[in-house]
Amino acid sequence: xxxxxxxxxxxxxxxDAKKIDKHIYHSLYMLAKxxxxxxxxxxxxxxxxxxxxxAKEKALAEQAEARKGRARARLxxxxxxxQKRAAESSD
Numbered sequence: 001x002x003x004x005x006x007x008x009x010x011x012x013x014x015x016d017a018k019k020i021d022k023h024i025y026h027s028l029y030m031l032a033k034x035x036x037x038x039x040x041x042x043x044x045x046x047x048x049x050x051x052x053x054x055a056k057e058k059a060l061a062e063q064a065e066a067r068k069g070r071a072r073a074r075l076x077x078x079x080x081x082x083q084k085r086a087a088e089s090s091d
Contacts, residue, residue, distance in 0.1 A: 004033070006040060007043050008029065010044075011029055020051070024047070028043070028050075
């Protein structure tokens with residue numbers, strides 16, 4: 001019981017300090033309830049890996065969005081060029 005209280009207290013502190021968001025908090029809280037963490041150190045390691053994974057996913061999503069934006073701009077320029085050529089050839 002003491003270990004669970006320590007883990008829950010740590011999770012609450014980190015959530016209140018905005019170090020973890022409510023989604024990570026909830027998933028880790030449920031894992032702590034299910035006896036997944038042997039001690040505080042293991043919980044902290046899991047928190048760091050989850051935060052790193054989330055940051056990596058966010059960076060990949062931003063890169064994909066930038067790539068899509070560049071592709072849209074390229075297609076728009078190409079369509080504009082084709083319209084210009086069609087207008088010049090019809091003249």
